[in-house]
Amino acid sequence: MAKALHRLANPARFLRIASPLLPWIAAGAAVCSGAGLWFGLVDSPPDYQQGDAARIMYVHVPAAWNALAGYAGLAIASAVALVWRHPLALVAARCIAPVGACFTVIAIATGSIWGHPMWGTWWVWDARLTSVVVLLFLYLGYIALLQAFDEQETGERAATVLALIGAVNLPVIKFSVDWWNTLHQPASILRFGGPSIDPAMLLPLMLMAGGFTLLFAYLVIIRMQTELARRRVMALRRAALAVSQPNDA
Amino acid sequence: MVDTSKTSAHMTDPAGASSDALVVSDLSCVRGERELFSGVSFAVPSGCILLVTGPNGSGKSSLLRILAGLLDATAGSYRPPERGTFTRPVGYLGHANSIKIRLTVRENLRFWARLARAEPAVEPILQRVGLGRFMDLPAGWLSAGQLRRLALSQLMIADSRLWLLDEPAANLDSGGESVLQKELARHRSAGGCAVVTSPTDIEMTDARRFELAGQ
Amino acid sequence: MTFFRAVVERDLKLYMRGVVDLIGVWMFFGIAIAMLPLSIGPDPDILSRIAPGAAWAIALLASMLSLERVFAPDQLDGSLDLLLLHAPSPHVLVLAKSFAHWLVTGLPFVVLAPVAAIALGMEVRGVLPLAGALLIGTPALSLIGTLGAALTAPLRRGGILAALIVLPQTIPVLIFGTAAVSETLMGRDPGAHFSVLGAFTLAALALAPYAGNAALRAVRS
Numbered sequence: 001m002a003k004a005l006h007r008l009a010n011p012a013r014f015l016r017i018a019s020p021l022l023p024w025i026a027a028g029a030a031v032c033s034g035a036g037l038w039f040g041l042v043d044s045p046p047d048y049q050q051g052d053a054a055r056i057m058y059v060h061v062p063a064a065w066n067a068l069a070g071y072a073g074l075a076i077a078s079a080v081a082l083v084w085r086h087p088l089a090l091v092a093a094r095c096i097a098p099v100g101a102c103f104t105v106i107a108i109a110t111g112s113i114w115g116h117p118m119w120g121t122w123w124v125w126d127a128r129l130t131s132v133v134v135l136l137f138l139y140l141g142y143i144a145l146l147q148a149f150d151e152q153e154t155g156e157r158a159a160t161v162l163a164l165i166g167a168v169n170l171p172v173i174k175f176s177v178d179w180w181n182t183l184h185q186p187a188s189i190l191r192f193g194g195p196s197i198d199p200a201m202l203l204p205l206m207l208m209a210g211g212f213t214l215l216f217a218y219l220v221i222i223r224m225q226t227e228l229a230r231r232r233v234m235a236l237r238r239a240a241l242a243v244s245q246p247n248d249a
Numbered sequence: 250m251v252d253t254s255k256t257s258a259h260m261t262d263p264a265g266a267s268s269d270a271l272v273v274s275d276l277s278c279v280r281g282e283r284e285l286f287s288g289v290s291f292a293v294p295s296g297c298i299l300l301v302t303g304p305n306g307s308g309k310s311s312l313l314r315i316l317a318g319l320l321d322a323t324a325g326s327y328r329p330p331e332r333g334t335f336t337r338p339v340g341y342l343g344h345a346n347s348i349k350i351r352l353t354v355r356e357n358l359r360f361w362a363r364l365a366r367a368e369p370a371v372e373p374i375l376q377r378v379g380l381g382r383f384m385d386l387p388a389g390w391l392s393a394g395q396l397r398r399l400a401l402s403q404l405m406i407a408d409s410r411l412w413l414l415d416e417p418a419a420n421l422d423s424g425g426e427s428v429l430q431k432e433l434a435r436h437r438s439a440g441g442c443a444v445v446t447s448p449t450d451i452e453m454t455d456a457r458r459f460e461l462a463g464q
Numbered sequence: 465m466t467f468f469r470a471v472v473e474r475d476l477k478l479y480m481r482g483v484v485d486l487i488g489v490w491m492f493f494g495i496a497i498a499m500l501p502l503s504i505g506p507d508p509d510i511l512s513r514i515a516p517g518a519a520w521a522i523a524l525l526a527s528m529l530s531l532e533r534v535f536a537p538d539q540l541d542g543s544l545d546l547l548l549l550h551a552p553s554p555h556v557l558v559l560a561k562s563f564a565h566w567l568v569t570g571l572p573f574v575v576l577a578p579v580a581a582i583a584l585g586m587e588v589r590g591v592l593p594l595a596g597a598l599l600i601g602t603p604a605l606s607l608i609g610t611l612g613a614a615l616t617a618p619l620r621r622g623g624i625l626a627a628l629i630v631l632p633q634t635i636p637v638l639i640f641g642t643a644a645v646s647e648t649l650m651g652r653d654p655g656a657h658f659s660v661l662g663a664f665t666l667a668a669l670a671l672a673p674y675a676g677n678a679a680l681r682a683v684r685s
Contacts, residue, residue, distance in 0.1 A: 082678070134632050134635060137628075137631075140628075141628050141629035144625055144628060144629070145616070145625060145629055148622070149618070151280075151281060152281065154682070154685055157682035157683065158616075160682065161678045162629055166632075166633065168671070169633050173632070173633075173636055175636075180639045183643060231282065234282060238282065317545070317549060319549070319684060320684060339549070340549075341545060343546075344542065345542025345545075347541055347543040347545070348541060348543075349541070349543070351482060360470065361546065361550075364466075364467060364470055364550040403546070
């Protein structure tokens with residue numbers, strides 16, 4: 001019991017550091033996203049080809065970046081958990097996954113909405129969108145495996161291994177999908193980044209990216225706080241049980 | 250914080266110095282957030298049987314699995330035996346019988362014998378555990394006690410120095426139990442040793458005892 | 465090597481004793497292929513164009529059906545513990561399990577898939593590239609599939625979950641396996657695709673034993 005509670009010591013330090021930061025992260029997310037939306041929706045020129053429809057980029061691109069960065073975070077947390085057996089890393093990994101999956105869904109939905117006026121259809125098997133769909137399946141597989149075990153710890157260890165297999169394979173999958181796409185259709189329709197982007201568009205894009213990243217961090221930290229609190233409750237309950245029913249030995 | 254771990258060690262005859270086949274020191278095991286045991290230390294010399302008792306959930310099976318190398322201990326260390334004059338250092342008979350009901354009795358044992366490179370021994374050993382008549386029947390036809398005997402024969406054929414038996418008497422009738430006792434005696438007289446778990450203190454001649462108190 | 469052979473032979477024997485399940489896997493493949501003309505329509509142009517890809521994709525799905533027979537029964541009856549104790553290293557066990565799985569759900573499709581593709585109207589000169597691509601690519605499916613099987617070994621109904629977590633990982637095999645055939649049919653040199661496919665399988669062969677060991681350790685309790 002003593003050791004089990006001792007293992008919460010490190011997470012406790014995390015809570016001490018993270019909790020005071022949380023309001024600042026929230027404020028940063030709100031300010032960045034707010035400013036980004038104002039610059040993006042009001043104070044920037046419409047795209048010369050796509051008109052106002054292109055403004056959805058300010059949501060789509062940051063969401064897609066965060067979806068990918070989230071999986072990188074998941075993989076790093078999993079690697080830390082596997083190599084150093086750091087309990088906090090397991091908590092972080094399991095809390096990142098649903099948030100990352102949500103950002104992935106946002107990226108897919110906004111990509112589809114953005115594509116509709118241009119393609120005339122809600123979905124095109126474009127390399128970028130297909131990759132993001134695969135990313136969603138990786139997230140969902142991770143979550144499904146995590147939840148499949150009765151013993152939470154076993155599920156976490158299994159999902160950790162899966163996250164790392166996915167992280168090793170993801171570049172190969174991405175390469176395959178890109179290559180598949182060039183084989184079957186000449187070029188991607190959605191283009192952004194690079195020198196072609198107008199500086200007036202770059203500012204809101206960056207603001208939104210910053211805002212979304214802060215929002216991502218905020219959601220993950222809140223989930224981690226909740227998860228740690230839940231574990232604490234479980235540990236205290238178990239301790240109470242041990243006191244109320246002294247064993248017969 | 251109060252250390253509530255109540256694991257206690259009761260050893261009879263704590264002698265056995267240099268001939269110790271298995272030395273366990275300060276082993277502890279945490280599953281999930283629950284500590285099963287901590288500070289477990291004992292030594293098992295050659296020719297000795299250690300009977301580990303304790304209530305359900307006290308970690309007897311986990312202890313054996315740690316000793317078998319199937320599970321990582323949370324803390325502490327153990328020194329498994331050298332194989333000595335035996336073919337293998339450690340053999341394990343778990344809770345489950347590791348039997349394929351779609352194979353015959355002989356095929357089941359022959360597979361483990363093959364892994365242990367002891368195929369000629371299959372039939373004599375099946376005779377010894379009292380399954381000689383059932384050799385060519387599908388293992389699915391056996392009763393629970395007969396399956397346990399077959400599982401025991403798997404351990405016997407591997408010729409290991411240290412036997413780890415997780416509640417080996419489960420489902421055994423009195424005939425089966427005497428087979429088990431006889432084989433354990435035979436094993437120790439050959440210089441082997443064993444760790445046997447049991448939920449209750451069972452009759453076992455000349456065995457050391459260790460109690461996992463649980464918490 | 466003794467261990468590898470013993471495990472493969474035992475697994476094959478067990479697969480054969482439950483051959484109904486295997487026949488089910490092969491039948492699933494046949495039925496799913498037959499469903500295509502029924503759902504898409506009998507237009508030979510469309511069917512012949514999708515034939516190699518359909519054969520590949522359905523073979524891939526079918527080979528996922530038997531994943532819960534790789535580790536789960538051994539985990540359930542305790543054999544997995546003894547196998548790990550007897551194994552010279554856990555990596556050999558993972559390889560043996562993959563190989564046995566490939567023999568019963570990879571190798572048969574090297575023959576079945578080209579037949580199915582012909583039935584859908586693929587040109588006969590696609591047969592060799594398709595069979596070759598399957599021969600090179602299906603080992604990777606079994607290797608990756610074994611990882612999914614290991615991760616879900618203690619679960620009562622882990623088969624679907626295993627397929628769910630394995631399928632996204634097999635996308636490169638599907639893409640390059642299909643492309644190798646369609647490039648040949650379009651009269652281009654498929655060498656590069658076969659090379660990439662082979663490289664992927666070799667990488668899987670090199671990495672899967674380690675990942676499989678980690679997976680088995682992770683779910684052990």
